[in-house]
Amino acid sequence: MAEKKMFIDGVECPFTNERNVLEVARANGIDIPSLCYCENLSIYGGCRICMVENERGGMDAACSMQPKDGLKVFTHTEQVIASRRTTLELLLGSHRAECTTCDQSGRCKLQAYAQRYDVHEQVYSDNTYSRERLDVSSPCITRDPSKCILCGLCVRMCAEVQNVGAINFNNRGKKAFVAPGFGKMLSETKCVGCGQCAAVCPTGAITINNQVRQFWPMLHDKNKRVVVQFAPSVRVGLAEEFGMPADTAVTGKLVTALRRLGADVVYDTNLTADLTIMEESAEFFEKLERGDKLPMFTSCCPGWIQHVEKSHPNLMPQVSTAGSPMEMFGALIRQQFKGEDVYSVAIMPCTAKKFEAARPELEKDGERLIDLVITTQELAHMIKEAGIDFKNLPDSDPDDPLGDYTGAGVIFGVTGGVTEAVIRRVLGDASPGTIQTIAECGVRGLEGIKAFEVTAGDTTLRIAVANGLGNADKLIAKVESGEEFFHFIEVMACPNGCIGGGGQPPASNARKAERFQAIFKEDDRLELKIPQQNPALDYIYDELMKGRAHELLHIHYPLHGDHH
Amino acid sequence: MQQLDMKVIDEILERHNYDKSMIIAIMQDVQEVYRYLPQEALEHIAAKIGMSESDLFGVATFYGNFSLDAKGKYVLKVCRGTACHVRKSADVLQALQEATGLSEKKSISDDGLFTIEIVSCLGACGLSPVVMVNDTVHATMTPEKAKDLVADLREEA
Numbered sequence: 219m220a221e222k223k224m225f226i227d228g229v230e231c232p233f234t235n236e237r238n239v240l241e242v243a244r245a246n247g248i249d250i251p252s253l254c255y256c257e258n259l260s261i262y263g264g265c266r267i268c269m270v271e272n273e274r275g276g277m278d279a280a281c282s283m284q285p286k287d288g289l290k291v292f293t294h295t296e297q298v299i300a301s302r303r304t305t306l307e308l309l310l311g312s313h314r315a316e317c318t319t320c321d322q323s324g325r326c327k328l329q330a331y332a333q334r335y336d337v338h339e340q341v342y343s344d345n346t347y348s349r350e351r352l353d354v355s356s357p358c359i360t361r362d363p364s365k366c367i368l369c370g371l372c373v374r375m376c377a378e379v380q381n382v383g384a385i386n387f388n389n390r391g392k393k394a395f396v397a398p399g400f401g402k403m404l405s406e407t408k409c410v411g412c413g414q415c416a417a418v419c420p421t422g423a424i425t426i427n428n429q430v431r432q433f434w435p436m437l438h439d440k441n442k443r444v445v446v447q448f449a450p451s452v453r454v455g456l457a458e459e460f461g462m463p464a465d466t467a468v469t470g471k472l473v474t475a476l477r478r479l480g481a482d483v484v485y486d487t488n489l490t491a492d493l494t495i496m497e498e499s500a501e502f503f504e505k506l507e508r509g510d511k512l513p514m515f516t517s518c519c520p521g522w523i524q525h526v527e528k529s530h531p532n533l534m535p536q537v538s539t540a541g542s543p544m545e546m547f548g549a550l551i552r553q554q555f556k557g558e559d560v561y562s563v564a565i566m567p568c569t570a571k572k573f574e575a576a577r578p579e580l581e582k583d584g585e586r587l588i589d590l591v592i593t594t595q596e597l598a599h600m601i602k603e604a605g606i607d608f609k610n611l612p613d614s615d616p617d618d619p620l621g622d623y624t625g626a627g628v629i630f631g632v633t634g635g636v637t638e639a640v641i642r643r644v645l646g647d648a649s650p651g652t653i654q655t656i657a658e659c660g661v662r663g664l665e666g667i668k669a670f671e672v673t674a675g676d677t678t679l680r681i682a683v684a685n686g687l688g689n690a691d692k693l694i695a696k697v698e699s700g701e702e703f704f705h706f707i708e709v710m711a712c713p714n715g716c717i718g719g720g721g722q723p724p725a726s727n728a729r730k731a732e733r734f735q736a737i738f739k740e741d742d743r744l745e746l747k748i749p750q751q752n753p754a755l756d757y758i759y760d761e762l763m764k765g766r767a768h769e770l771l772h773i774h775y776p777l778h779g780d781h782h
Numbered sequence: 783m784q785q786l787d788m789k790v791i792d793e794i795l796e797r798h799n800y801d802k803s804m805i806i807a808i809m810q811d812v813q814e815v816y817r818y819l820p821q822e823a824l825e826h827i828a829a830k831i832g833m834s835e836s837d838l839f840g841v842a843t844f845y846g847n848f849s850l851d852a853k854g855k856y857v858l859k860v861c862r863g864t865a866c867h868v869r870k871s872a873d874v875l876q877a878l879q880e881a882t883g884l885s886e887k888k889s890i891s892d893d894g895l896f897t898i899e900i901v902s903c904l905g906a907c908g909l910s911p912v913v914m915v916n917d918t919v920h921a922t923m924t925p926e927k928a929k930d931l932v933a934d935l936r937e938e939a
Contacts, residue, residue, distance in 0.1 A: 383836050386837055390843070399839025400835065407835070
């Protein structure tokens with residue numbers, strides 16, 4: 219078939235299967251603005267900011283327009299510019315613009331477009347922004363209807379990708395606003411705190427619960443020993459915030475930055491990712507031997523745990539009781555610094571971790587395991603606040619004796635990573651050939667659902683990996699109907715896994731694919747590949763946790779039941 | 783007032799084969815029985831047909847015909863359109879409010895009998911001022927006739 223092409227502003231733009239003119243334009247270096255469009259969601263066509271002019275002088279929304287061979291459109295004619303400006307003026311007429319103090323300032327698309335398209339004044343002075351109340355009921359995200367422009371991205375993200383449907387449009391016309399409905403707050407819904415709504419929100423209507431102000435006083439307190447751990451995927455999301463390429467991991471700089479902020483001890487959560495694998499794989503083989511109901515589900519993702527509790531409570535006994543890497547490091551820190559005044563902080567790519575850290579179950583020996591969770595975005599903010607030139611920081615290593623980790627820990631940051639680490643652990647062979655064979659077994663990749671078989675000795679295991687709760691639900695439906703059987707299922711609530719977490723800087727699919735590369739580059743860089751090679755494990759099992767490993771490293775949520 | 787009975791809701795769902803695409807018809811049937819959409823009924827429906835609660839709330843609040851507030855046995859629709867306004871429908875409304883003890887803020891009378899709704903036009907301008915009681919039109923109303931109407935309805939109930 220001959221190559222298809224259309225003309226945008228007179229520029230010849232070849233296209234293949236792009237879903238709309240907007241994507242064709244962007245692929246060819248012409249940035250048509252959009253507020254209600256996202257490549258991963260259905261097309262809404264509501265914001266009208268992406269209007270383009272056709273040959274006959276008619277106007278169409280580029281997001282809702284099919285590319286056709288020979289089609290001609292124009293993206294900055296007099297008519298288009300006037301329409302765009304009017305649209306922005308109308309949006310600003312019902313938006314509570316408090317840009318100087320807004321958390322989203324600098325990232326807000328509405329703010330950026332107002333600047334880009336020369337909207338310099340509030341034309342409609344009787345601002346009709348929504349007076350619906352602020353929702354701070356979730357420890358993960360904050361919902362502020364007064365800044366909402368009704369683009370519906372959060373609504374579609376929550377329903378289409380996550381299959382949760384916690385929020386929707388309420389009322390219609392000028393009384394419309396986005397909320398859970400029935401006057402409920404987020405904490406009263408099936409919201410799991412994944413933060414994907416905040417990641418797609420073009421304004422400050424849904425933001426991460428910003429806890430930076432709780433962190434600073436602790437860093438300034440001379441009597442507190444502030445111990446900070448950071449998750450695998452933080453090292454790949456952070457670079458972009460400082461103008462560095464997305465396919466680079468910045469582990470060493472991250473450690474240095476945390477010390478400069480005032481952290482007394484810095485650990486890499488990768489260590490307890492290794493530990494999670496040790497505990498989880500042991501639990502799996504116990505279940506297999508005992509003939510317990512399978513599949514066993516992974517337990518490191520707090521969004522997934524909440525989804526099971528709220529939407530699939532019957533499956534909870536099949537979810538591993540192994541604590542998340544964050545929880546396990548929290549337990550190690552309390553043992554390592556027993557009796558000291560320690561403030562335990564976790565830097566996470568994840569908004570749901572804020573909820574997990576506050577759960578009553580995350581307490582051992584009467585102490586909270588994690589005092590505070592700070593997301594990648596909040597950390598980037600703090601680094602900027604402290605005036606640190608991140609890009610030019612020297613590298614440094616985490617503290618001893620809990621500073622070791624293997625490649626198996628790093629790859630927790632992407633979908634399939636936990637499973638790949640489990641397979642490495644089970645096959646127990648760190649030779650490059652075996653590591654490569656595992657990488658090619660079907661576990662790697664950003665597809666929403668992956669299913670494959672792995673043979674270990676004389677057992678063949680059927681394994682599935684899902685990312686995004688909608689995909690997890692599809693998989694569960696197949697398992698519950700008996701259509702498919704799996705021994706082991708990994709679920710990460712966020713699309714692409716933690717690299718695309720709600721606490722990370724929001725990113726396009728292409729950017730997330732680069733983060734994916736960065737994680738595996740980091741794995742390649744490390745000499746140790748399988749969890750049991752981690753030299754810190756002996757110290758942990760034989761000294762620090764002696765006799766108490768199971769008690770301290772497992773979390774029993776109420777719906778787990780008591781047969782564990 | 784009729785007590786909420788999930789069996790009734792289930793019968794309605796059964797009649798529509800638990801079909802998501804029939805959600806408006808399902809909600810109309812529920813409203814037919816209870817005169818409004820009780821929150822518990824919508825939550826029950828959401829769980830049964832696999833839609834989210836926020837979805838159902840969105841539909842219920844999008845259409846003006848659905849009500850989430852309990853309504854009295856008699857819904858008095860008072861027309862405040864232009865023709866009725868000129869023929870003093872404001873006085874009729876005030877008389878109805880006094881007779882029933884309702885106000886703009888109070889949507890259902892204590893005895894559960896009355897709800898007053900203000901509508902823009904009932905399309906019967908020649909009969910103005912007009913009040914509709916459920917499906918019956920009452921023409922050329924006056925404050926006195928309004929008081930009598932409420933008294934008659936009370937007796938009937």
